[in-house]
Amino acid sequence: MEPLFDFLGNYWWLAFPLAGIFGGVGSAWERATKRRHKRRLEILRAKSELKAAQAAARAKPVATASVPTAITRPSPEPDQLEQLVTAHDEVARRWLDYELDVAKLIAFPAMSDGRQPMTAAFLRAKRNADHLRPASAKARVTKQQLDEYRSAVTEFEVAFDLAEREARRVRDSSFTEVERKRLSTAKQLLTVAIDQAATPAERQLAYKRVREELDGLISLSDEAVEELEKKVALELTADPHPANE
Structure with a gap:
C-alpha cells in the first residue's frame, strides 16, 4: 500500500482537474435529463x-353556417x-x-x-x-x-x-455523411418494422436496428417510442391471412 500512498502524496493536485472533468460530465447528463x-x-x-x-x-352542436377562419x-x-x-x-x-x-x-x-x-x-x-x-x-x-x-x-x-x-x-x-447514412438506414428499417408482409422476426430485428441507428442522432421522446412500439406490435399481432368465414 505504501507505493499507492506515495503516489497520492506526490500527485494530490490531480484530484482537482479530475473532479472538474467528472463534475462536467455529471452536469451535462443532468441538463440532458432535465431537457x-x-x-x-x-x-x-x-x-x-x-x-x-x-x-x-x-x-358542441354543429353550426349550419360556415365559421370564418x-x-x-x-x-x-x-x-x-x-x-x-x-x-x-x-x-x-x-x-x-x-x-x-x-x-x-x-x-x-x-x-x-x-x-x-x-x-x-x-x-x-x-x-x-x-x-x-x-x-x-x-x-x-x-x-x-x-x-x-x-x-x-x-x-x-x-x-x-x-x-x-x-x-x-x-x-x-x-449531419455528417456517416450520420446521414445511419438516418437513411433507419428509415429503410422502419419500413420493415411496420411491414405486415415481413416475418415477426424480421420486424422485431428491424425495430431494434432502428433504435440503434438513431441512438445519439435523434432524441426520441418516450411518447414517440411508445407510438412506434404500438405500430410494430399491431403488425406483429395482425393475421395477414385471416380465415375465410
Missing part, C-alpha cells in the same frame, strides 16, 4: 389539451377566444405530428432539435402561448388578457411555420 423531462411534459400537456378540445367539439375578424369576445383556442390546438396538433412520428423525425430531424434557432424560437413561443392560454374556451377574460393571448397564438403559429419551413429546407444537412 428530456421538460419535453415530455410539453408533449403530455399538448396531448391532454387536444383531447379536451376534441371532446368539447364532439359535444380569420381570428382577427371583429366578433364578441367569447367567439374570439374560441377561435384562438382552436388555432392554438391546431398548431399543437401539427407539432405532435412530428414529435410522435418517428418517420417524420428521421425525415426532418431539426423539428426535434432545440439547438436549431428556428425550433428554439418556436418552443419559446409555445411555452408563452401555453402559459397565457385560459382554462377553457368559455372562460371569462379581460380585453387585455384576450389581446395578450391573441398575440401569443399568432406568434406561436408564425414560429411553427418558420421552424417547419426551415426543417424541410435543411433536412439532414447538419
Whole structure:
C-alpha cells in the first residue's frame, strides 16, 4: 500500500482537474435529463389539451353556417377566444405530428432539435402561448388578457411555420455523411418494422436496428417510442391471412 500512498502524496493536485472533468460530465447528463423531462411534459400537456378540445367539439352542436377562419375578424369576445383556442390546438396538433412520428423525425430531424434557432424560437413561443392560454374556451377574460393571448397564438403559429419551413429546407444537412447514412438506414428499417408482409422476426430485428441507428442522432421522446412500439406490435399481432368465414 505504501507505493499507492506515495503516489497520492506526490500527485494530490490531480484530484482537482479530475473532479472538474467528472463534475462536467455529471452536469451535462443532468441538463440532458432535465431537457428530456421538460419535453415530455410539453408533449403530455399538448396531448391532454387536444383531447379536451376534441371532446368539447364532439359535444358542441354543429353550426349550419360556415365559421370564418380569420381570428382577427371583429366578433364578441367569447367567439374570439374560441377561435384562438382552436388555432392554438391546431398548431399543437401539427407539432405532435412530428414529435410522435418517428418517420417524420428521421425525415426532418431539426423539428426535434432545440439547438436549431428556428425550433428554439418556436418552443419559446409555445411555452408563452401555453402559459397565457385560459382554462377553457368559455372562460371569462379581460380585453387585455384576450389581446395578450391573441398575440401569443399568432406568434406561436408564425414560429411553427418558420421552424417547419426551415426543417424541410435543411433536412439532414447538419449531419455528417456517416450520420446521414445511419438516418437513411433507419428509415429503410422502419419500413420493415411496420411491414405486415415481413416475418415477426424480421420486424422485431428491424425495430431494434432502428433504435440503434438513431441512438445519439435523434432524441426520441418516450411518447414517440411508445407510438412506434404500438405500430410494430399491431403488425406483429395482425393475421395477414385471416380465415375465410
